[in-house]
Amino acid sequence: MKKSVILMSITLLFILSLVLSPPNTQADHVIKAKRHTDAVSMMGQTQPAKDEEVMTWLAKDKMRRDEGDTTMLVRFDTKKIYMINHSDKTYSEMDLPIDLDQAMPPEAKQMMDSMNMTSTVTDTGEAKTINNWNCKKYLVEIAVSMMGMSMPITMHIWTSEDLGVDADLYKKFYAETLSLNPMFKEFIEEFKKMDGYPVRTEFSMKMMGAEQKQWEEVASVEKKDAPAGTYDLAQGYTKTEFNPFKQQR
Numbered sequence: 001m002k003k004s005v006i007l008m009s010i011t012l013l014f015i016l017s018l019v020l021s022p023p024n025t026q027a028d029h030v031i032k033a034k035r036h037t038d039a040v041s042m043m044g045q046t047q048p049a050k051d052e053e054v055m056t057w058l059a060k061d062k063m064r065r066d067e068g069d070t071t072m073l074v075r076f077d078t079k080k081i082y083m084i085n086h087s088d089k090t091y092s093e094m095d096l097p098i099d100l101d102q103a104m105p106p107e108a109k110q111m112m113d114s115m116n117m118t119s120t121v122t123d124t125g126e127a128k129t130i131n132n133w134n135c136k137k138y139l140v141e142i143a144v145s146m147m148g149m150s151m152p153i154t155m156h157i158w159t160s161e162d163l164g165v166d167a168d169l170y171k172k173f174y175a176e177t178l179s180l181n182p183m184f185k186e187f188i189e190e191f192k193k194m195d196g197y198p199v200r201t202e203f204s205m206k207m208m209g210a211e212q213k214q215w216e217e218v219a220s221v222e223k224k225d226a227p228a229g230t231y232d233l234a235q236g237y238t239k240t241e242f243n244p245f246k247q248q249r
Contacts, residue, residue: 027223027224027225028057028058028059028223028224028225028226028230029057029058029164029165029221029222029223030055030056030057030058030221030222030223030224030226031055031056031058031163031165031197031218031220031221032053032054032055032218032219032220032221032222033053033054033055033056033216033217033218033219034051034052034053034054034216034217034219035051035052035053035054035067035214035215035216035217036049036050036051036214036215036216037049037050037051037212037213037214038212038213038214040210040211040212040213041210042207042208042209042210043208052067052068054066054067054216055067057226057230057231058165058166058169058170058173059226059231060169061075061076061077062074062075062076062077062231063173063231064226064230064231065177069085069086069087070083070084070085070086071083071084071086072084072177073231073233074096074173074176074177075096075231076096076172076173079095079096080093080094080095080096081093081094081096081098081176081177081180082233083180083242084233084234084237086234089234089236089237089238090237090238090239090240091233091234091237091238091239091240092239092240092241092242093239093242094180094242096176097176097179098176098179098180100179100180114146114147115144115145115146116143116144116145116146117142117143117144117145118142118143119140119141119142119143119187119190120140120141120190121138121139121140121187121190121191121193121194122138122139122140122141123136123137123138124136124137124138124139125137128158130158130160130199130200130217130218131199131217131218131219132162133160133162133163133199133218134160134161134162135158135159135160135196135199135200136158136159136160136195136196137156137157137158138156138157138158138159138194139154139155139156140153140154140155140156140157140187140190141153141154142154142155142184142187149207149208150206151205151206151207152205152206153203153204153205154203154204154205155201155202155203155204156200156201156202157194157198157200157201157202158198158199158200158201159194159195159196159197159198159199160196160197160199161195161196161197162196163196163197163199163218163221164221164223165197165221167195167196167197170197171191171192174191175188175191175192178191197218198218199217199218200215200216200217200218201215201216201217202214202215203215203216
């Protein structure tokens with residue numbers, strides 16, 4: 001009898017320790033990246049060059065991406081996605097899975113209906129090491145035309161399977177964020193075919209005689225518990241109507 005009580009106590013203590021101290025495999029990934037955007041002049045206005053940090057938190061059913069003054073929250077547990085603007089303390093939200101036709105205001109839908117898009121992804125066979133990760137290169141070509149205006153997009157994406165991040169999980173989240181931008185509608189399924197996690201992305205889009213260029217490169221990957229509130233909507237923000245043509249890439 002005494003042995004049974006002791007064994008039961010040990011078992012309960014073991015179970016309690018698992019609950020109170022979850023194993024490290026349950027920790028989230030935080031991916032820090034650097035982004036550079038070249039200066040560009042268009043329609044008499046000049047946008048200066050910009051350097052910023054991008055941080056992505058990735059959990060089993062949640063993702064947070066911070067870039068500049070904006071935050072993207074993807075919550076598969078609540079089937080919601082939030083686009084947050086910290087500069088004016090506003091946010092918009094959509095249900096998952098995303099249905100742009102239902103969510104967009106009429107003027108945005110009219111613009112999207114006038115868009116024609118095609119996309120191709122090519123495995124170039126090239127390989128190199130970036131920040132100690134073995135990477136392979138993909139060439140992405142997206143042809144976008146809208147109201148008689150052509151906007152060709154080219155991306156060179158270096159991916160790696162060495163980061164320790166669940167690439168399939170990341171693709172599941174990122175596909176939803178791509179769904180918010182009509183210009184990437186045809187690219188989503190092609191994106192899923194790429195192996196590994198994007199380590200470096202070089203982006204170029206030509207529009208109205210100008211070229212917008214940007215690159216983003218992962219600097220570090222760490223596995224740790226996310227601070228409380230990481231995946232929550234900030235208090236005191238005002239809800240606004242979603243418009244994909246006002247969202248950043």
